[in-house]
Amino acid sequence: MFTERTSVGLDVHARSVAAAAIDGVTGELVQAKLTPSHEHIRSWIQELPGPAAVTYEAGPTGFGLYRHLTAAGVRCLVAAPSKLQKPSGDRVKTDAKDAVHLARLLRLDEITAVAIPSADQEAARDLVRAREDCRGDLTSMFRLAAG
Known part of the structure; x- marks a missing residue:
């Protein structure tokens, strides 16, 4: 059950973050374009009604x-993209609309969260992926050289 006053949806990219917050008391919608800095995102969230x-x-x-x-005491769910309900009728997709949609789904308690790996598990997974990428690149190079 959703108990917080404000629900926040973030559309996170490597270079920018579209943010939307819905105040459950007033119904006010606040939107912002943020940098991907974790500190910047956290400080914006902490300025909202909590x-x-x-x-x-x-x-x-x-x-x-x-x-x-x-770690800063903010409840956070990482949504499984394949489990998100898609907005009906709206064919124009923007980062800002995606952030609002996520905030609304969170408010309705309609987010299916993924399991969060430990930092060590995530680092190991990244290492395996990088190794596989290198192996694929080497195989391609050998095929080109032999061809």
Whole structure:
């Protein structure tokens, strides 16, 4: 059950973050364009009427933001992208709309969260992926040289 006053949706990218917050008491919607700095995101969230809960989609940026926010005492859910309900009728997709949609789903308690790996597990997974990428690159180079 959603108990926080403010629900926050973040559309996180490597170079920018679209943020939307819905105040459960007043219904006010606040939107912002943030840098991907964890400190910047946390400070913006802490300026909102609290307490706040946050969600963002799992993706290539990893789970560092989740760890940073939870360490600061902010409840954070990392949403499974394949389990998100899609907004009906709206064919124009923007980062800002995605952030608002995430905030609304969080407010309705409709987020299916992914399991968060430990920092060590995530680092090991990244290492394995990098190794596999190198192996694929080497195989391609050998095929080109032999061809």
